Amino acid sequence: MKVLVFAGSTRLQSYNRKLARVTAEMARASGAEVTHLELGDYDVPLYNGDLEERGTPPDVIRLKQIFFEHPAWIICTPEYNASYPALVKNTFDWLSRSVPNNPDWTDGYKPTQGKVVGVLSASPGALGGLRSQSHLVPLLLNLRCWVAPQSYALGRAAEAFDAEGRLVNEAARKPIQAVIDQVLFAAQRLNA
Numbered sequence: 001m002k003v004l005v006f007a008g009s010t011r012l013q014s015y016n017r018k019l020a021r022v023t024a025e026m027a028r029a030s031g032a033e034v035t036h037l038e039l040g041d042y043d044v045p046l047y048n049g050d051l052e053e054r055g056t057p058p059d060v061i062r063l064k065q066i067f068f069e070h071p072a073w074i075i076c077t078p079e080y081n082a083s084y085p086a087l088v089k090n091t092f093d094w095l096s097r098s099v100p101n102n103p104d105w106t107d108g109y110k111p112t113q114g115k116v117v118g119v120l121s122a123s124p125g126a127l128g129g130l131r132s133q134s135h136l137v138p139l140l141l142n143l144r145c146w147v148a149p150q151s152y153a154l155g156r157a158a159e160a161f162d163a164e165g166r167l168v169n170e171a172a173r174k175p176i177q178a179v180i181d182q183v184l185f186a187a188q189r190l191n192a
């Protein structure tokens with residue numbers, strides 16, 4: 001099963017990027033074929049309809065292809081003002097746009113429809129970005145994704161990793177693994 005793991009942050013010391021790295025390793029150990037995507041590697045401007053009329057940016061097309069190729073995703077989202085960050089929204093807004101004159105991408109739902117998605121979050125606060133998830137889930141449903149019923153919010157994230165980005169909060173492994181297991185379980189059955 002091909003699983004795409006990515007964080008909704010490009011910050012160098014991002015806790016969600018660290019969580020995504022740990023999650024990717026754990027999903028690999030569970031037998032998944034994992035792509036660990038860094039959104040910072042893609043040149044995606046803030047969505048603007050005028051800009052879009054001049055042509056969909058090439059990296060948006062690349063991202064559409066990557067998201068489309070993976071039946072399952074695990075997102076590690078930060079929480080900004082009790083919701084998910086603009087980076088996440090902007091990425092999905094571009095992904096959802098049909099590309100006129102490009103027969104591969106006339107259907108705006110193509111990169112997202114039917115994907116099984118696990119939601120994780122991390123925050124230095126006690127709630128671990130839990131409130132971001134309650135906004136992200138409806139967005140994913142609107143994009144016609146299947147969202148795994150179990151999710152996990154890693155609180156006190158500043159103490160959860162060592163200097164090399166390894167997870168030292170051992171108690172967090174079990175709930176992260178539970179999300180991975182659910183995503184693999186559902187994605188395997190939906191794509192059987």
Ligand SMILES: Cc1cc2nc3c(=O)[nH]c(=O)nc-3n(C[C@H](O)[C@H](O)[C@H](O)COP(=O)(O)O)c2cc1C
Nearest residue numbers: 009011014015016078079080081082123124125129
């Ligand atoms: C604009 C902004 C709003 C934030 N709002 C929240 C919040 O509502 N809840 C929370 O737990 N943390 C909040 N934070 C703190 C983030 O959780 C923290 O910056 C975290 O490190 C961001 O994720 P990252 O480490 O993956 O980049 C906010 C940070 C920013 C920049």
